[in-house]
Amino acid sequence: MLSKLKTFAALLGAFFIALGVAFLKGRRAGIEHLEAEQQRNRDALQQHYDEIDSRPLDPERAYERLRDRAKGRR
16 A cells, blocks of 8 residues: 555656646746747847938938927827
8 A cells, every 4th residue: 555655656746847847848948939039029120220220311301200290190
């Protein structure tokens, strides 16, 4: 009887350890996925900023856009 109980306890312990390892691996993979997604977003934003910087300057259009934003028109 005691041997069966020890075997059951060992199997139960192994199950919970495996469950914990799987949880931690999944959590790490999720964190890596989120970090990769955030990096892609930062790269896209930087590319957009670079595109804006490469455009020729048009001060009149910039002032007009600011005036429109101040008036509530977008």
